[in-house]
Amino acid sequence: MSAYVVFTREQTTDAEELAQYAHKAPLAREGRELTPLAFYGQLEVLEGNEIEGAVILRFPDMAAARDWYNSPIYQEALQHRLRGANYRAFIIEGAEETL
Template identity: 40%
Template sequence: MTAFIVFTKERTHDQSQLDLYQSQVRDTFDGHPIDLVVKGTPHALEGAQAEGMVILAFPTPAAARAWYDSPAYEAVAAHRLKGATYSVALVESSNE
């Protein structure tokens, strides 16, 4: 069952930290089955306007967690957490 991790950037606090995150995060993809599905600025139809959104696809929820919980990603994610307020969700596809 395909799984997605959805990152929604709500508010930037420190752009230099986000720049570090963005320059390093792709290196954490090595060895993980990740497809970048969406990277951009959403246009809110309802609710608050987010600053940005990234959606990553994985073949299974376990593969998604293996990347998200990996030591490599956790080290890089520290920059994301210092740089902005995000919501992050794991969503499983119901179409399979």
């Protein structure tokens, strides 16, 4: 069953660090089955605190999402994201389709 990694950027603290993250993070996608479904597009917060942006990535399953997140390449890029902004990130399993 598909799994989704969701990121919400709540506040940028260092734009240069985020630029380094933006340069390095795509390298972790190479050779992996993932589909960007939303990537910092127009958004409207309906409830809760405002956010600056959001990303949704689809993976084949929870294991593939965890493998990508925990990969050495992504973990190296992640350090720049953590220094560059306050984010929330989580993995959620998709729902089975019903007829």
